[in-house]
Amino acid sequence: MKKIFHPESVAVIGASVKPEKIGGIIINNLLAAGYQGKIYPVNPKYDQIKELKCYHSLKEIKKNIDLVIIATPAATVLGILDETVGLKNPPKNFIIISAGFAESGAEGQALEKQISDLAQKNKLNIIGPNCLGVINTQNGLNASFANKNFLSGNVGLISQSGAFAVALMDLGKKENLGFSYIATIGNKTVVDEADLLEYFAQDKKTQAVGIYLENIKRGEQFLNILKRTSQQKPIFIVKGGSSPKSQNAILSHTGAMAGDEEVAESLIGEAGGFYLPTTFDLINNLKIFSHFRAPLNNKIAVLTNAGGPGILAADYISQSSDLTLYEFSEQQKNNLKNKIPEASSCSNPIDLRGDADHFRYELALKELAKIKNIGALLVVATAQAQTDIPLIYESLRAAQKYCSFPVIPVVMSAIEQTTKEKMPNFVEPSCAVRALGNYYLWTSRKKTKLVKIVKNKINTARQKQSNHYLEEIKKHGRPILLANETANLGKLYTFNILDSIRTSSANPANLSYPIVLKIDSDKILHKNKEGGLIMGIKNPGELSSAIDQLHTKFPKTDLIIQKTVKPGLELIIGLKNDNNFGSIIMLGLGGIATEILNIKIFFSLQNNLQYIKTKIDTSPLSKILAKQRIKSETVAKEISKAITLASENPSLKEADFNPIIFYPDSPPIAIDFKVVLK
């Protein structure tokens, strides 16, 4: 990866003398940003481009080439790559700008497959195709066809969409947000977000990483890298493609298939990343993390010349689940009152009144600087008649140095900073408070010891047994398992499955009523929905008519009987296959509650009991468990079993315990276990 961002030489295939052509823009960008390495334009049509000698082919260069940028039509790309492989010192690193691959239909897909095969065979690093290129502001490498309009700084940006990167670079200029590395990955046929995240995370200059994704290519690896790196660097992810319709757009945009957003949000959060809903949030978070020091604790003070906006800031802090308002002691209030005019209010928010100039702000800032246990200070300023906004900005810049806590500007004004060096600003308090809350969260997480996550151990003997059992079933062409089969599978993994007996072998007189009657079919998965389940059967007479009813509705289908279990908390534990992350386990509320309360928690297969328990304890489910006096550990143990089941049986497509009933004083029992094979 290093040679992609720090090449000593770059060849541009498809270089052009025409400044509006992509090959022309790339040459201009490489020349404009101060890149010190060698640049070799390649195009049979020219002998010279700008001040550079232009080569007619790669072969002609006869020098070591660290990075090859390809900006020729899709149809030519495979040939070019093939040619490089045959060179004496074949280059290993490529950026394929060209579009017209997987995103454009079956033909392009086939072409892309050939490229990725070739790359694998020859160990080529390829960024793209269908991307904008990469930028390293540290060495002036602008190997992209992006506009030159952006600031250098300490934010690493990875974007599946070139346009998204362009928007962030451009808006970053307005927001005083600068970048260390920018990588657009397009169809990411070889290099993907996981590779780049790993590379950016170890870079000293990079303080925060922003990522825009539409799908996640290697979910497990990405999560592992995220887990490893998210304590060192804050990582923010915006994900497009949450709606079925925009998933169509993704297919034609970067040729990807989007996964379930809830799952992505949950698993990215589990791995320590920040999953953000909007570009606005991304910019605000990057601004605070890249420029301001970390909050010292979660107690936030507000200083303002603006009554209403100051009150709003206090509201947002109070409402935040991560932050709280700093409480000034009487002594501290008196000290403040001695320094700033009597009319000012010295609680929190400290209201300096509308006629405060920058001198009054400075008096307050210097007094506040003496208080060592403020976590962060939000300074809300509006441009009232007596306010000189540029001078207030200068006071705030100075305060960053003499205050031990960060001083966050919320200047609600169109008036800009006039100095050369500029600070990020927040246009209103709520976005600053949200970002600051994340900063505090990340800082406190950083201090805690990371729970080491180990994959559940595979019991190879059991795995062999269960894989064989499922294979046998599949041989009969039945993807849906019957009740006795799911019971066998569940019991193998120590689940407590409620017994069921076929009506054909049951003696109605000997059953302990009330009972439940349901169909047992390898064709109908959702018995309840299809009307294949009758509950509360009280006696043999009712049973007989229930049997008739189901036999009429589902001819030639076996029926099974289960006893009615005592009421408890109905949960659902399900295994599903996610487009981004593969096999995952879902825990949700069952029964009537699901209709109202959509609580779902997702777990990756890389998990352990302690971590599963923590995740349950910090979810809304914890309240329900507490109320029903059910230990979260009891639930966590069942999740852990499900993870083992999933890990040992990759042939499972879906497996749902629905419901599995939990009790305060007895072991959980699974009433229904559905299994579908791949």
Add this chain to the structure above:
Amino acid sequence: MKKIFHPESVAVIGASVKPEKIGGIIINNLLAAGYQGKIYPVNPKYDQIKELKCYHSLKEIKKNIDLVIIATPAATVLGILDETVGLKNPPKNFIIISAGFAESGAEGQALEKQISDLAQKNKLNIIGPNCLGVINTQNGLNASFANKNFLSGNVGLISQSGAFAVALMDLGKKENLGFSYIATIGNKTVVDEADLLEYFAQDKKTQAVGIYLENIKRGEQFLNILKRTSQQKPIFIVKGGSSPKSQNAILSHTGAMAGDEEVAESLIGEAGGFYLPTTFDLINNLKIFSHFRAPLNNKIAVLTNAGGPGILAADYISQSSDLTLYEFSEQQKNNLKNKIPEASSCSNPIDLRGDADHFRYELALKELAKIKNIGALLVVATAQAQTDIPLIYESLRAAQKYCSFPVIPVVMSAIEQTTKEKMPNFVEPSCAVRALGNYYLWTSRKKTKLVKIVKNKINTARQKQSNHYLEEIKKHGRPILLANETANLGKLYTFNILDSIRTSSANPANLSYPIVLKIDSDKILHKNKEGGLIMGIKNPGELSSAIDQLHTKFPKTDLIIQKTVKPGLELIIGLKNDNNFGSIIMLGLGGIATEILNIKIFFSLQNNLQYIKTKIDTSPLSKILAKQRIKSETVAKEISKAITLASENPSLKEADFNPIIFYPDSPPIAIDFKVVLK
């Protein structure tokens, strides 16, 4: 009110030659904005201020004065008002800029009371005190000490905080958002938000109204005016002071007492206003409503040169509860494909690809203009190498004219418009989609017939009876009613209250077990919390020991017995007194569900059955009711009874049916009814 915004003459008491003084700024503002009326500076110290003759007193002017602005210290204000009352043609309209009244403590509070008494006696209109003044951009009246930095336009702004108004005016300049009227109301001792809303709503120039409030002074009037006006003009409210701590700041800021935010949000929404969480949302909503035509329907198309941001836009539209993505027909897609290059994707979002220039945008815009059933078009543009942002803006401005639907720009760039006339822009898709959703909602509401809201009829005979009954109880100095008393009150309003009998008059052998035993105390309100309730008593033996237990815990307290009712849906219906709105009715989930699901719906006393039912039907409670097969009308009827109870009995401080149990097939029954008198 008209003379405040359209005065023919203005006197400024406390006018100053010093430009930094408030009295100096006001004179400068009046002179600078083109106001054509007479200006009379008043200050005994000067004979002339700028080009104006300065009067030594109001009396000296001897002309009719439409508006008097007072900018002298608080202590002088009452004397000045007193003096005006004695004039031959006493002025009736005042703006009191001066601070130092209710917001500054008991002394100021007393002073303000004297002013409001004087105003009431002499029918004076007073804006303030402790405000920034008012602005009318239509006649150049800047009767404020605000910075002159703002645009004129069609937004009416009412702000309890002067600084909030300043922030919005200032940011409005950056956002191309202009104002018709601006009024800051400060302590609003006479004129309040209700008066101003009524005035702004009838103004032809004003297209949308933005309001910042910390408390609502006359809740009932405000809601009535909001109901009357919210179909004519969209009204947006941001409310500060939701946290207990910021409520302290409000007390010292505008001397107000904030109410419950949940209640405010619910009742403002009920009255057709938009309750917005942030200043950012307020600005975005005002931008879209003030500049763009209304969406024709809820089907939104997206046109973009930016893959990722276009996908995000489609996501937000799909996730919106009010909007949906427009679906192009095959014919429409083909027409588009004929006009724009083959590489472009012609589903929705229509992706013109990164190399789209403004000509390509125009081709697409003109083709889209032919499609008459698009509701609105979101145009997402990023500044890629080939994009000329100012030209794209020009294409979008032109498209507003030839498209029947609104064309909303989401230009994600720091590059500004270069023409003199500028359009509001949205910096990223999510904020545009949220605002557009509100625009659609408002437009469709505008078309529906407003449900006429009539206060429940007062039954004066019953009212007399119940008021008398409660007075008698209060005479004994008992604010908390006993069980038989609440039962009597409840039955008077046709509530079905579960019978209870004293243990002293019950024969344990004759009870139908299981039963519930509870204390009946006029001192302990929350029986359950205090341990004064034992459920599930199965026989006389258990009853006897339960009685012993409660007698030990609550000596000298009467005990009552209730039968156990069959399980159903436990709801809470409560009357509470809100700081902003007075008596209101709350409907919430009872029992275990409250711990998890905090569903609360609030109703003002101005309501009728149809409206109550609609509000329940559109709340999350509707799902629970449906699941349990309980008609929302059944619940609405009980709410209506509670409204009648509250309307007829203003002496009630709190009254809670908790729980009241609802069934699919039998009438609801209130298990416990607590009443507290004022």
